[in-house]
Amino acid sequence: xxxxxxxxxxxxxxxxxxxxxxxxxxxxxxxxxxxxxxxxxxxxxxxxxxxxxxxxxxxxxxxxxxxxxxxxxxxxxxxxxxxxxxxxxxxxxxxxxxxxxxxxxxxxxxxxxxxxxxxxxxxxxxxxxxxxxxxxxxxxxxxxxxxxxxxxxxxxxxxxxxxxxxxxxxxxxxxxxxxxxxxxxxxxxxxxxxxxxxxxxxxxxxxxxxxxxxxxxxxxxxxxxxxxxxxxxxxxxxxxxxxxxxxxxxxxxxxxxxxxxxxxxxxxxxxxxxxxxxxxxxxxxxxxxxxxxxxxxxxxxxxxxxxxxxxxxxxxxxxxxxxxxxxxxxxxxxxxxxxxxx
Numbered sequence: 315x316x317x318x319x320x321x322x323x324x325x326x327x328x329x330x331x332x333x334x335x336x337x338x339x340x341x342x343x344x345x346x347x348x349x350x351x352x353x354x355x356x357x358x359x360x361x362x363x364x365x366x367x368x369x370x371x372x373x374x375x376x377x378x379x380x381x382x383x384x385x386x387x388x389x390x391x392x393x394x395x396x397x398x399x400x401x402x403x404x405x406x407x408x409x410x411x412x413x414x415x416x417x418x419x420x421x422x423x424x425x426x427x428x429x430x431x432x433x434x435x436x437x438x439x440x441x442x443x444x445x446x447x448x449x450x451x452x453x454x455x456x457x458x459x460x461x462x463x464x465x466x467x468x469x470x471x472x473x474x475x476x477x478x479x480x481x482x483x484x485x486x487x488x489x490x491x492x493x494x495x496x497x498x499x500x501x502x503x504x505x506x507x508x509x510x511x512x513x514x515x516x517x518x519x520x521x522x523x524x525x526x527x528x529x530x531x532x533x534x535x536x537x538x539x540x541x542x543x544x545x546x547x548x549x550x551x552x553x554x555x556x557x558x559x560x561x562x563x564x565x566x567x568x569x570x571x572x573x574x575x576x577x578x579x580x581x582x583x584x585x586x587x588x589x590x591x592x593x594x595x596x597x598x599x600x601x602x603x604x605x606x607x608x609x610x611x612x613x614x615x616x617x618x619x620x621x622x623x624x625x626x627x628x629x630x631x632x633x634x635x636x637x638x639x640x641x642x643x644x645x646x647x648x649x650x651x652x653x654x655x656x
Contacts, residue, residue, distance in 0.1 A: 566645025
């Protein structure tokens with residue numbers, strides 16, 4: 315077996331973002347008293363991956379697996395316990411110089427999960443969308459700023475009538491489109507999309523996904539796309555990273571992950587996706603997971619998924635499996651049984 319650790323990759327010229335063994339931990343009170351002490355919640359536990367120029371990496375997993383926390387940690391909005399985040403081969407967030415961090419925040423923008431909470435209620439839509447242009451010191455005339463704001467609003471389905479309005483005058487879906495316009499107006503190289511279409515109607519979801527794909531082609535834009543909807547992730551992503559309880563379970567090309575999933579958890583997620591054909595759906599065999607998802611305050615020993623895994627053996631409790639590449643496949647899988655079978 316030829317196995318290569320995901321954490322040992324070297325940064326190539328096509329790589330924009332490289333995350334290596336990133337850990338995010340929170341102190342959680344054990345009881346209701348100040349002297350009760352705190353337990354450690356491991357929200358992200360040693361995640362490694364990279365995003366190349368012009369590609370979309372989809373990030374999927376159940377609620378509470380650490381997807382949004384990982385996305386926020388990359389841009390410094392969540393505390394990082396250890397690990398590194400490298401942007402254009404320069405380490406940022408943890409030990410990078412202030413100028414490097416500023417460049418990361420200029421080149422990397424984020425679309426937040428809660429559209430209304432991410433918008434300042436005291437600012438008009440024009441002020442909100444133009445804020446990145448002012449914050450990052452772009453010397454642009456006011457007339458040009460307004461023109462760029464209007465052009466971007468029209469691209470996300472809004473118009474000039476919305477310029478002077480405030481966030482509370484919009485629906486959740488409209489607020490999300492404002493957030494998307496704000497993230498894209500500065501022409502960043504990477505956009506972190508934290509559930510960007512979850513608040514939108516199905517027809518609007520398709521419009522936003524198509525918009526992101528068009529902008530990706532025009533601007534060589536890279537996306538880190540966090541979502542629960544596996545169909546949306548499949549439609550927009552080039553590679554897919556599957557997380558469970560803060561750890562990487564599988565990471566590879568979407569054709570491999572969706573076509574020939576290797577990890578039992580990935581197979582269970584795909585099994586839960588309904589097929590829009592009642593005849594085919596009735597004939598399918600669904601992989602049902604036993605038990606409940608473990609608490610990140612006290613994760614199982616060894617493989618975090620072993621308490622629900624249909625293929626678990628005694629050895630799964632003895633060591634934490636590392637995501638490695640097996641054979642000729644480019645997919646990295648954190649499962650000792652996949653390694654034994656290779």
